[in-house]
Amino acid sequence: MASRAQNVVKEGVVRHTDLEMVRRTVQGDPLVLKDLITRLQSVPRTLAYRNRKLGRPLNSGELEDLTQDVLGSIWVKLGDYSGRGSFDAWVYRFCVLALLSRLRKLRRLPTPFADAAQRVRDPLAKESEDRLEYEHIHESLATLDRREGDIIRLKHFEENTFEEISARLGMSKSTVKSRYYRGLIKLKRLLEVGHHPSEERP
C-alpha cells in the first residue's frame, strides 16, 4: 500500500513534467525534444508486444506501416494531451487503440475479443486468467460522455481518489460520484452487449 501511495506522489510530479514537456515541444522548444523522443521509443515496442500477444495478426510490413502511422498521428495530436494522466499511459492507449482499429479494418480481430461481453457478464471472470482486457474498456470509454469517461479512467487506470478527481476536474465530490455511478452503469452495458465502436478511433 505504501508503494502505491508513493507512486501516486511520484506520478503527480511526472504528470506535471509530462504536460510541460509536451507543451514546450508543441511550442517549438527543441530543448525538450530529446525527452519526448525518449518517451516515444515505447511506441514500436508496445505495438510489437501487443501484436505478439494477439498472435501476430499483422506481419512485419504491416506493423511497420502502423508504427509509422502511430508516430505521425501522436505527433500531430500532441496538442490533445491534457496532462490529466501520465503521458506514457496516453501513448500506450493510443498504440493499443490504433492496433485494434487497424485489425478491425483488416477484419483480423482475434477470437478472444468476441468473448469480451461474456467476461463482463460472468462474475467469475475476474477470478480467472480470462480477465477483461483494457482495450475493450478504453474503446467503450471513448464513447461515453467525456466527463464520465474521464472520471472512470482517472479512478481505475490512474488510481486517483474522488477527492483528487474532484480537484482535477473542478467538480464537487458528490457530482463526481454521481457521474461515476452513471458512467459505470453505461460502461457495463456497453461491454455486456459487446459494443464495438466505429472505425473513428483513435
Place this chain on the structure above:
Amino acid sequence: MSAHEVERHEELLPEILSREGDFRANFEASPLFLCEECRRLFADLDGFSMQLDDAGEAERREVLEMGAAPNQREAEAIERETGFGPERVAALLSAKFAASHETSTEMDSVSDPESEVERALGGAFSSPARYPIAMALAVVVLLGIGLGWALIAPEVEPAPWTPMGEETRLVHPRDEVQSYAPFSWRAPRPDNGTFRVFVFDESTGRIGIEPLTSSGHLSRQTWTPSPGELEKLPGRIRWELRVYDASGALVRSLPAWASRVSR
C-alpha cells in the same frame, strides 16, 4: 423496504459504490440493503469495479514495462518486427519537429508543414519567434540527439532511414484544388524501390489514423484512385507519400494537405 425507490435509492447508491472506506459494511447497514434491486446493482457494479481495478493495474504494469529500456535481444526483435529502432524513431520525430518549426530551409521550398500541422492542432503551435535563442540551438540539439542515440544504443543495427525533404516534392493535390486527382510527386526512387500513397480524412478536425484509401506499390510518380474512391474522399485530406527500398523497408515519408473546392 423492498421496492426500489428509484429517486431515493439512486441518490444513495453513488456514495456506496464509490467504494470508499468500509463500503461493504456501510451498504449492509444502509436501508438499501433491504432493497432487492439495490443488492443486485451493488453486487453487479462492485464486481465490475473490481474488474476495472484489475484492468487498470494490468495496464499500469505494461506501461511501465514498455517505457523501460529493452535488453538487446528485445530491441533487436522490436526492430525486426516493426522496422523501427531507436535511431529511426529519433530521426522521424526530429524530422517532424524540424518540419513543424522551420529549422530546415529545404522544407520551405517543398511545403509549408508548420502551418499545416498548426491547423491540424487547432492553432496550438505558437510562432517559432517566441524561442529565438532556442531555435538557434535546434540544429545543434537535433544533431546531438542523433549522436546520443548512436552512443547509447550501439548494439542496435542502424535502420535504413534517410532524412526526407530536399529532393522530394509533393506536387498535387496541395492547398485548394478542384479535384484531388491525380496524386503526383517528384522524388528519387531507390534502386528497385517503390512508392505508395496513403490518403487520410482531415475533414472532421480529428486526425485519422486509418487511411481512407491507398495505392499499391508504384514505380511511377503519379497515382489516380478509382472514380468511386475519389468521389468518397472528404472535403479535406492529408496524403502521405511513402518511399520503400527494394527490400520493402520504408525509407522516407512526406505529408501534404489539400481541400477540395468547387468553383
